Amino acid sequence: MVKAGIIGATGYAGGELVRLLTAHREAEIVWYGSRSYIDKKYADVYRNMFRIVDADCMDDNMEELSEQADVIFTATPQGLCASLVNEDILSKVKIIDLSADFRIKDVSVYEQWYGIRHQSPQFIQEAVYGLCEVNREEVKKARLVANPGCYTTCSILTAYPLAKEGLIDMETLIIDAKSGVSGAGRGAKVPNLYCEVNESIKAYGVASHRHTPEIEEQLGYAAGEKVVLNFTPHLVPMNRGILVTEYAKLKRETDYEEVKAIYDRYYGEETFIRVLEKGVCPETRWVEGSNYVDIGFQIDPRTGRIILMGAIDNLVKGAAGQAVQNMNLMFGLKESEGLEIVPLFP
Ligand SMILES: NC(=O)C1=CN([C@@H]2O[C@H](COP(=O)(O)OP(=O)(O)OC[C@H]3O[C@@H](n4cnc5c(N)ncnc54)[C@H](OP(=O)(O)O)[C@@H]3O)[C@@H](O)[C@H]2O)C=CC1
Numbered sequence: 001m002v003k004a005g006i007i008g009a010t011g012y013a014g015g016e017l018v019r020l021l022t023a024h025r026e027a028e029i030v031w032y033g034s035r036s037y038i039d040k041k042y043a044d045v046y047r048n049m050f051r052i053v054d055a056d057c058m059d060d061n062m063e064e065l066s067e068q069a070d071v072i073f074t075a076t077p078q079g080l081c082a083s084l085v086n087e088d089i090l091s092k093v094k095i096i097d098l099s100a101d102f103r104i105k106d107v108s109v110y111e112q113w114y115g116i117r118h119q120s121p122q123f124i125q126e127a128v129y130g131l132c133e134v135n136r137e138e139v140k141k142a143r144l145v146a147n148p149g150c151y152t153t154c155s156i157l158t159a160y161p162l163a164k165e166g167l168i169d170m171e172t173l174i175i176d177a178k179s180g181v182s183g184a185g186r187g188a189k190v191p192n193l194y195c196e197v198n199e200s201i202k203a204y205g206v207a208s209h210r211h212t213p214e215i216e217e218q219l220g221y222a223a224g225e226k227v228v229l230n231f232t233p234h235l236v237p238m239n240r241g242i243l244v245t246e247y248a249k250l251k252r253e254t255d256y257e258e259v260k261a262i263y264d265r266y267y268g269e270e271t272f273i274r275v276l277e278k279g280v281c282p283e284t285r286w287v288e289g290s291n292y293v294d295i296g297f298q299i300d301p302r303t304g305r306i307i308l309m310g311a312i313d314n315l316v317k318g319a320a321g322q323a324v325q326n327m328n329l330m331f332g333l334k335e336s337e338g339l340e341i342v343p344l345f346p
């Protein structure tokens with residue numbers, strides 16, 4: 001049994017980790033970390049866990065937790081993991097950080113976009129970017145995994161095969177994304193109140209969202225060139241889900257069959273990536289509660305562009321599900337253990 005500790009178990013991403021790990025046959029949770037609910041019953045915070053989880057919430061003492069756990073998940077605000085981790089801890093326990101602290105290799109880019117000073121830059125190079133389908137072999141050997149962001153997971157996986165194959169002109173790539181409100185976390189913020197989001201859709205973080213450099217860096221590795229792109233997120237009145245629509249000029253003439261063959265070559269064997277049939281567009285509702293990424297595309301011969309679409313559940317493949325997938329890889333478990341979940345409907 002893999003002993004797992006969660007720092008930030010009372011947040012949305014941490015709560016989803018609790019849900020997934022509770023059903024995992026090879027893992028047990030030994031630490032339900034919190035800041036505001038220390039010594040309170042976890043099931044009093046999330047009542048879906050009534051008679052399922054009996055434990056109390058604990059603090060964020062990573063030193064102590066590293067003596068008890070084999071793996072620590074940090075589902076906490078930006079900067080916290082970097083402020084807690086040290087060599088002694090990493091020599092005893094593996095860490096999967098759901099924040100952005102170790103995702104971006106250039107510390108100055110991280111500090112510029114996140115507006116905070118990095119507390120442990122010495123671990124950035126070692127950290128593996130935990131996009132399982134792309135970095136599977138590196139994840140298996142890692143002791144520190146940077147779990148990708150929710151928008152970024154969906155944006156990168158949707159474009160990755162075409163970027164890697166050089167089929168799209170990366171200078172023309174534009175990513176338009178929509179997210180449900182749980183993407184903003186559980187903390188009370190006026191812009192996320194019911195009356196502020198219900199019956200309305202808005203763009204935010206225009207030309208400035210912090211997922212932009214993460215997407216640029218990863219798609220840059222795939223394309224083998226520096227990538228600069230427009231990424232515009234939107235907040236939509238639903239609980240969960242991310243939908244991305246990406247537009248790029250094709251570098252040469254192509255057709256449906258060729259593009260489909262590329263996607264199939266990259267993702268045909270992937271459990272969690274479903275490339276949809278011709279003419280079918282991904283919808284967030286068909287992946288809700290699951291670790292699936294649904295991908296579709298359409299060539300527009302009129303404009304010479306291809307339009308790519310991807311959908312995930314931000315809390316599962318966009319956060320906790322991918323974190324569990326990473327844990328499975330790091331501990332030599334079946335990659336899909338605990339994640340073989342059929343999406344909810346309707
Ligand atoms: N929500 C999403 O869809 C996604 C989130 N993420 C990332 O996951 C992380 C968590 O996000 P999310 O769950 O949405 O956020 P929430 O605001 O819902 O939860 C934050 C969690 O961190 C805890 N926490 C806050 N400050 C501290 C602190 N100083 N010390 C210890 N614990 C603290 C909170 O404890 P308490 O509630 O007890 O005060 C809570 O458990 C973030 O880095 C986020 O960027 C990544 C991908 C998707």
Ligand SMILES: CC(=O)N[C@@H](CCC(=O)OP(=O)(O)O)C(=O)O
Binds near residue numbers: 100184205235
């Ligand atoms: C809807 C919403 O607010 N989404 C969050 C991103 C989700 C996320 O948690 O991403 P990180 O892990 O990179 O922080 C945002 O736009 O900031």
